[in-house]
Structures are given as C-alpha cells and as structure tokens.
Amino acid sequence: MSRTFLITGLSVLLILCSTGVSMAQDEESFVRESIISKRDAVVLSVLFPGLGQMTAGQKVKGVSLFLAEAASLVLFVNAHEDYSTKVTTYDKDIAELDKIATIGGNRGRYSNAQEMFKDLQDQKNKLDDLNTIRNTAIIVAAGVYAFNIVDAIFFSSSTSESRRAEKTDKTRVNVSSTIIDRTPGIMLTKRF
Amino acid sequence: MKKMSIFLVPIILLMAIGYGCSKDHEAPTFSQYENVSEPTDVEATYLKDTDQFKITWSFDDPTDVINYLVSWSDSNLFDDGVTSDQYVIKDLQNEVLKNEIVLEANDVYKGMEYFELPDIDVFLVYFTVAAVFNNEDKGFSYFIGPRAVVDREGTYADSTAVVFKEEE
Numbered sequence: 361m362s363r364t365f366l367i368t369g370l371s372v373l374l375i376l377c378s379t380g381v382s383m384a385q386d387e388e389s390f391v392r393e394s395i396i397s398k399r400d401a402v403v404l405s406v407l408f409p410g411l412g413q414m415t416a417g418q419k420v421k422g423v424s425l426f427l428a429e430a431a432s433l434v435l436f437v438n439a440h441e442d443y444s445t446k447v448t449t450y451d452k453d454i455a456e457l458d459k460i461a462t463i464g465g466n467r468g469r470y471s472n473a474q475e476m477f478k479d480l481q482d483q484k485n486k487l488d489d490l491n492t493i494r495n496t497a498i499i500v501a502a503g504v505y506a507f508n509i510v511d512a513i514f515f516s517s518s519t520s521e522s523r524r525a526e527k528t529d530k531t532r533v534n535v536s537s538t539i540i541d542r543t544p545g546i547m548l549t550k551r552f
Numbered sequence: 553m554k555k556m557s558i559f560l561v562p563i564i565l566l567m568a569i570g571y572g573c574s575k576d577h578e579a580p581t582f583s584q585y586e587n588v589s590e591p592t593d594v595e596a597t598y599l600k601d602t603d604q605f606k607i608t609w610s611f612d613d614p615t616d617v618i619n620y621l622v623s624w625s626d627s628n629l630f631d632d633g634v635t636s637d638q639y640v641i642k643d644l645q646n647e648v649l650k651n652e653i654v655l656e657a658n659d660v661y662k663g664m665e666y667f668e669l670p671d672i673d674v675f676l677v678y679f680t681v682a683a684v685f686n687n688e689d690k691g692f693s694y695f696i697g698p699r700a701v702v703d704r705e706g707t708y709a710d711s712t713a714v715v716f717k718e719e720e
Contacts, residue, residue: 406562447577454580461584464693466621466639466684471631471699473585480580487577502566509562 402512409508421511429504436497443490450483584691589613589683590698591620591651596679598657605660608652609681609700618642619684621696622653624677626664630699633678636663678702 396404396415405412410426413419457476460468534549591609599606607622620640627633642649660677661667680699685692 450577454578457580458584461691461695462693463695466619466694466696468692468694469696470585470588470682473582474698477580477582477585484577484579491576498566498569502563505562505566 402509405508405512409504412512413508425504425508425511429501429508432497432501432504436494436501439490439494439497443487443494446483446487446490450480450487453480453483588685588692588695588697590700591681591683592700594679594681594700594702596677596702599654603657605655605657605677605679606652607655607679607681607702610651611683614649614683616685616687616690616692617649617683618686618694620649620651620653621682621684622655622679623682623699624660624663624679626666626677628676628678630678630680630701634664636660638663639684 401412401416403412404415408426409429410422410424412422413425414422416422453476457473457480460473460476462468536547536549538545538547540547589612591611594607594609597606597608598604609620611617611620619642621637622640623630623635623637625631625633625635638653638655640650640653664677679702682699683697685695685697
C-alpha cells in the first residue's frame with residue numbers, strides 16, 4: 361500500500377517536474393523565462409533533489425539528481441518492503457524451530473528441525489542480501505540528497521543566475537511601433 | 553544557521569531511517585538439537601527360516617529416551633521412498649526398553665505398500681532407528697531424534713526377498 365503510494369507520488373512528481381522543464385523551455389524559446397531566486401532553488405532542492413537545479417536552468421544536473429534520488433528511493437522501498445515481509449516469516453519460522461522439540465505426540469522430528477534450520481539459513485542469507493541492498497540504497501539516497509543541498513546552496517544559483525541573466529538579455533525581444541515607408545507597423549528588436 | 557538546519561534536518565532524517573534499517577535479524581541457532589544423540593551399531597538381519605527381520609542397536613545414554621522408532625523405506629534416499637515405521641515401546645511392568653525388534657517380513661513389505669513383491673532377485677529394504685526423547689525440563693516432549701542408518705548390511709538374493717545381513 362505504502363509502496364504504491366510512494367511510487368505514484370514519485371511518478372506524479374516526475375511528471376510535474378518534466379512538465380515544468382518543458383514549459384520553461386517553451387517560454388525560453390519565445391520571449392522570456394522566469395528567474396528563480398537562490399532561496400527558492402534551495403527550497404525546491406530540499407523538497408526533492410534536482411528540482412532546484414532544474415528550475416535554475418541546470419537541467420542535466422537536475423534531472424540526473426532527480427533520477428538518482430528517485431531510483432535509490434524506489435530501490436530502498438522495494439527492498440525494505442521485501443525485507444519486512446520476509447523477516448516476519450523468518451521470525452515465525454525461528455519460533456517454529458524452537459517449538460519442534462516440544463510439539464509432542466511424536467510429531468516433532470529431528471529431520472524436520474534439520475530441514476527447517478537449513479531453510480532458515482537460506483532465509484537469513486536472502487535477508488542479509490536484502491538488508492545490504494536496503495542500506496546501500498538509503499546511503500546512496502542520503503549522499504545524493506546531501507550533494508544536492510550543497511550544490512543548491514553553494515554552487516548552483518550563483519552560476520545559474522548569471523547565466524540566466526545573460527540568457528534573458530539575449531532572448532529578450534522588444535516590441536515597438538514604427539513607421540516604415542510612410543506605413544505604420546510594429547518593429548520587433550532582438551539583441552544578439 | 554538557517555542553511556545549516558535546512559541541510560542537516562533531511563540528513564538526520566535519512567540517517568534515522570538508515571539506523572532503523574540497520575537493526576539486524578538474528579541468526580538461527582540449532583543449539584537445542586545439537587546434543588540429541590542417535591543410536592549406534594544399528595544392524596539389520598534377515599531371518600530366513602521365520603521370514604523376519606531382526607534389527608538391533610545400542611544407545612549410550614538412554615535416560616531421556618522413552619521409545620525407539622524403527623522406520624524402513626524402499627529407497628536409499630529414505631524419505632523419497634515409500635516408508636513405514638513401528639515403535640519399540642518401554643515395557644511398563646519391568647521398566648525395560650529393549651534395543652531390538654523383530655519384524656515380520658510381510659508386515660515390512662505391506663508397510664511399504666508392496667502387497668505382492670516384484671519379480672526381482674534382490675529387494676532392498678532400508679532400515680533406520682531413532683530414539684524418542686521425553687524430558688520436559690530439557691524441552692523435549694516425545695521428540696523423535698536423529699535417524700541412525702544400518703551400519704552393516706548383506707544381500708540375500710535367493711528368492712523373492714530380501715536384503716541385509718542373513719543370520720548364520
């Protein structure tokens with residue numbers, strides 16, 4: 361349930377984000393694009409890695425961070441859910457293993473205990489693997505998050521703002537009325 | 553300070569999740585069953601004259617043993633075959649638990665669902681013996697211990713029957 365909710369949430373976030381990027385690109389190609397302040401970029405980056413970078417114009421870095429964070433979170437949630445399910449069965453089986461000796465009525469057998477112990481060892485190996493995947497995924501997610509925040513605070517906005525300002529100057533189109541050959545008209549001026 | 557808190561809060565959050573996930577599962581232990589011993593010197597003999605099987609064994613410390621369970625199968629991979637078993641129960645009057653059992657060959661075959669023996673020279677029967685432990689203090693309630701297989705075996709290829717050591 362929670363996995364479905366998270367995956368849906370991440371998908372919606374991804375769609376919104378990509379829509380935002382394409383809208384920004386569309387706007388840029390016509391007249392102007394909105395300038396995002398450094399503070400807003402940081403806030404967006406805090407909300408989810410890559411958002412601040414994307415809106416600040418560093419699309420490749422933003423999308424990379426976003427995808428890296430989303431992928432590691434999905435991997436984490438998947439492994440965690442799997443681990444939680446399997447660890448419940450594992451704990452139950454450990455309790456069962458202890459009960460075999462006292463089950464009574466000649467139903468508890470050494471061979472059953474041996475078989476269950478082997479099965480538990482296999483289960484433990486699988487749980488170890490899942491735990492490793494889970495912890496690696498969360499460490500990667502934390503790393504990406506930390507890098508994203510550091511990048512948003514210290515590097516992204518200053519460079520992006522200057523580049524954006526430069527771009528804005530280049531892309532700005534001035535509209536003015538004029539008379540050419542005694543005919544009134546509209547003049548569009550663009551600086552290169 | 554504000555930047556630092558913005559930076560630190562999510563990191564602490566992720567670290568808390570990481571710490572929660574680092575709680576490891578315990579490894580399974582087999583210690584309860586490690587000291588459960590099995591019968592030794594198990595020997596199966598075919599008594600040709602009476603068409604019976606005699607199975608004998610020894611047991612080092614039968615203090616917690618209440619019964620023995622003799623099982624047989626038609627496969628050397630014991631549980632993969634058709635199996636049957638019979639208990640050797642303590643004689644309540646004399647408080648004696650014998651270390652042997654004599655089984656009618658026909659009962660053994662029928663136990664393995666052979667109501668008619670196959671037309672072959674050698675028919676193998678695989679016997680095992682296990683002790684049944686009962687000691688509440690040690691945590692055992694009619695627990696069937698490890699199976700001991702026959703140490704010595706011979707083949708009897710004379711007629712429709714049977715295997716293992718023929719009594720001389």
